[in-house]
Amino acid sequence: MPPTTLRWLPALCIALVSVPALAEDVQVAVAANFTGPMKRIAADFEKDTGHKAVLTFGATGKFYAQISNGAPFEVFLAADDETPARLEKEGAAVNGSRFTYATGKLVLWSAQPGMVDAQGEVLKKGDFKKIAIAAPKLAPYGAAAIEAMTKLGLQAALEPKLVQGESIGQAFSFVSTGNAELGFIALSQVYEGGKIKSGSAWMVPESLHSPIRQDAVLLAKGKDSKAAVQLMAFLKTDKARAVIRSFGYEP
Structure with a gap:
């Protein structure tokens, strides 16, 4: 092997080792009605960014209680707009991060x-x-x-x-x-x-009935997570919106 190639090997090895390290897991609480679309969105998100969204599905009210009691969720996709707003007001979510991802x-x-x-x-x-x-x-x-x-x-x-x-x-x-x-x-x-x-x-x-506006919010535990911040942004992309619409929601 030529000497010039040998000089590059250490740097190449460091680069190869560090690529997986850039990818993170993000813990996501998801309203049960959004199970189908979120599974597809999570797969697209991992393919495009390398980050993995670890999904937990359930009732919005139950998630509120868990988050208020310190559950390790970083992003919350609720089935309403009131619960995320309440979490913002109580300091459990990042102010200004909330938006309606689906109706x-x-x-x-x-x-x-x-x-x-x-x-x-x-x-x-x-x-x-x-x-x-x-x-x-x-x-x-x-x-x-x-x-x-x-x-x-x-x-x-x-x-x-x-x-x-x-x-x-x-x-x-x-x-x-x-x-x-x-x-x-x-x-x-x-x-x-x-x-x-x-x-x-x-x-x-x-x-x-009242409009079923479903809001997403970045939780306090996810404010320093690149994966959490990128997932919030990914939910607003055309790719995610197309998935949301395909399940009968209005993005």
């Missing part, structure tokens, strides 16, 4: 084809035993479901039939497994290729 849509869905009609009249007929929702105190989609039923004048009639899941993911599980004939879930859970991929559904008019 969610509520849908009444059944795994059974033909069970839910296009106008949601099935709710008035009441020809079912159980209807699933996410716990309204923990999950904004559950709160939106209660709001919609109340505006329709059906809350009292449907109350005895309600089964609550801790998160929108659990509410979806109740319906998909047949433990409830229908339920209020996030459109993203049953939407693919521009249409409902299975069962039957009614798109709940947005006039029946």
Whole structure:
């Protein structure tokens, strides 16, 4: 081997060793309704930056309690805009980092084809035993479901039939497994290729509930993390926005 090549070997070895060291893991708390799109976004993020987003999915209210008690999350993608704002106010999140990454849509869905009609009249007929929702105190989609039923004048009639899941993911599980004939879930859970991929559904008019604005925020534990800061920026890219839109959200 020529002497000039030998002189370069130490520097080359140092460079090769340091490349993986530049990549970091970022701990991300993600609202359960955003499971599908966030898995795809995380894969794209790792491919483009080398950083790995370690994802934990669950109910927004439960994440709030965990973050307030010191959970090691660095980025939080909530199912509402109020919880991230509260964390900012309480000093658990970086001021000015919060933004709306998606606007969610509520849908009444059944795994059974033909069970839910296009106008949601099935709710008035009441020809079912159980209807699933996410716990309204923990999950904004559950709160939106209660709001919609109340505006329709059906809350009292449907109350005895309600089964609550801790998160929108659990509410979806109740319906998909047949433990409830229908339920209020996030459109993203049953939407693919521009249409409902299975069962039957009614798109709940947005006039029946408050907008489901979903905010992301950089948490205090992630303020010095390059991976956390880059993930927040990546969520605003055209690539991430295309994924978000493909699941039925409005970016």
